[in-house]
Amino acid sequence: MASPNSIQTEQSTREMIEILLFSLGGAEVFGLNVFKIREVTELMPVTQVPGQQGAMNGVISLRGQVMPVVNLGEAIGMSAGLPNKKLIISEFASRSVAFEVFSVDKIIRVPWSDVQPPQRFERQEGYVFGTVMLQGGALVSLVDIESVCQRVLPEGEEGKINTGFELAAKPPVFFVDDSMVARRKIGEVLDTMGLHHAHAVNGVEAEAKLLQLAEHADETHRSLRDEVSLILVDEEMPVMDGCTLTRKLKSDPRFKNIPFVMYSSLTSEENARRGLEAGVNIYVKKFDSASLSRAIGELLTHA
Secondary structure (H helix, E strand, C coil), X not given: CCCHHHHHHHHHHHCEEEEEEEECCCCCEEEEEHHHEEEEEECCCCECCCCCCCCEEEEEEECCEEEEEEEHXXXXXXXXXXXXCEEEEEEECCEEXXXXXXXXXXXXXXEHHHCECCCHHHHHHXXXXXXXXXXXXXXXXXXXXXXXXXXXXXXXXXXXXXXXXXCCCCCCEEEEXXXXXXXXXXXXXXXXXXXXXXXXXXXXXXXXXXXXXXXXXXXXXXXXXXXCCEEEEECCCCCCCHHHHHHHHHCCHHHCCCCEEEECCCCCHHHHHHHHHHCCCEEECCCCXXXXXXXXXXXXXXX
């Protein structure tokens, strides 16, 4: 049996995020989740491609892999007009993208609870998913690179939403995600599958709303399964990450029989292990419409 100290260490590791700090040439400090970074390298010659526009600068071939190059400052409207010097090679959702930035600083490690939601105008723009205050008062804006790519890169081929399930008359599906782009995408999947749904924009809000549903079920002497049929949880969220939210809800007996799906653009086995250990039924490593609809259909048809 694991000792209390080892359990505490494991839980604290789960609730930390490592952030690469970088600059776009101005006074602002930006950050990226280290889990989404493959490497950092010097700027290299870029090959132009037909139809490229805006912040997409072309493509590069790195270690035998061809990937698009995005000027991150231009993409989020924060370019200082200085020549970029570094490339951050990012991997997420089974794709690789090279982001041009001015300079790279260091990696910091902070609790997810220190990651605060962005200001309202930043959230509406969809380029920042959270902020962290450094010692000394500097504010780090954490860039939502999925949202950036959604806006500046051509859409890739996505699998078809699976509608071949008998899902009629199911209670609503509840999902939580801090990204507007992801919430819109999930809503489209659920609408296509003919499922009613409700959502929250972060883990704290999700916990409050779901506990309200549980209390309402208790007051009306109903099963919680009559209120919510399935819970979809984003792994990476400010204030309260998906693993923490899942563990807290699964510790409540009322949620014992509610199926959970956790999804992420992070494809490592370690992330999947953490999600499954937190109590989710299925961990979706490739966050696309086909994978998500397949997981939803599988759980609801066996409910």
